[in-house]
Amino acid sequence: MSERAQKLEALGFPLDRLPTPAASYRPLVIDGSIGYLSGAIPLDGGQQLAFSGNVPSQLPVAEAQRAAALCAANLLRVLAHELGSLERVERVLRVGGYVSSDPDFTQQHVVINGASELLVAVLGEAGRHARSAMGVAGLPLGASVEVDMIVRIKE
Amino acid sequence: MSERAQKLEALGFPLDRLPTPAASYRPLVIDGSIGYLSGAIPLDGGQQLAFSGNVPSQLPVAEAQRAAALCAANLLRVLAHELGSLERVERVLRVGGYVSSDPDFTQQHVVINGASELLVAVLGEAGRHARSAMGVAGLPLGASVEVDMIVRIKE
């Protein structure tokens, strides 16, 4: 297991708890050295949703940050599974973070920091990215957070 | 007419019912072999919106799937018009699907399957993509669904 995979597992995210895609799409499409990752929701293996409902009325901000970290971990699990090793991630380029939000909630950036910080904890400088965070009206299966990503991959 | 264009028409989407852009942007920007497509709404030719309102209170899920398919068809119409032929689409890389959602709606992925499945029906394996689906608070002109796309184009 690579050093990055060990870091991910040490942070509480076993590599093999890979989510099962819920719909008609691919978790990762690779175009040359660019990888487009589908939006990940906080599934904890298979199709078991670990965090659901609007933030903060149904899920407090601190929990939503953990949900965002789980989304990012799921994206890393997809990359590890599809690329063979997380060492092949050269750089995270862009992250989109979507928070199922109460009408007056304005701390989406704080929630999505949970994802951003996990990426840096596991990938180091290669995990630093451009990012957009926003509050949405709802997410698939009632998820509290969704995160997607564009990455550069080493040959 | 190309085989793919014939498939699109056979599915009920005549190639020439191209939407008119409603605002200050281009329907497609090509950068080398990558094409960035603007978000398409379910216009049925010109500026006539075929599906509007929140899902599911104002538009049931089955209708919203048809709206998503029409959005995808409009993206294919743009590609056919701008590239000369749909045969020049090498691969759909990433799809974004946005559903104007009631506060408690959680089946956005089911709605956006309408777009994903049309892309595969017309383009085959080249139509398989990474995807993010989410519920939004509202869309231009009151559209129920918006879909955008990044594609690889053959020279």
Add this chain to the structure above:
Amino acid sequence: MSERAQKLEALGFPLDRLPTPAASYRPLVIDGSIGYLSGAIPLDGGQQLAFSGNVPSQLPVAEAQRAAALCAANLLRVLAHELGSLERVERVLRVGGYVSSDPDFTQQHVVINGASELLVAVLGEAGRHARSAMGVAGLPLGASVEVDMIVRIKE
């Protein structure tokens, strides 16, 4: 100061009023000749938010257009700061525009025209882009508008 920077300043957006990032991300990540810009909110220098609240109940459409223009100006400020000169922007490829929207608001495209038109006013043909506009449930710090961008950069 470059001609483009002069145009931006003449439109009322001094180059040096660069926003401070509010969270764990980079304002711009460059991958080869592609630049991914983080979502910009209508900060008027530092962390002072100039436009907040839902459109149109808390911010009328005409003001929201100004907010969208300020977001676009902030993206241009980031590019000028990080690239040394706005002349290095070869083309704006894709713009995402997110409007904090009342439930029944359907003019997000009109709001985001404020951003699109500023880009063309400053960059000319190089500022024309593909675009997706949508209404969201809320934005970081209570911003009324957020805009992100993918650009091609000259070496």
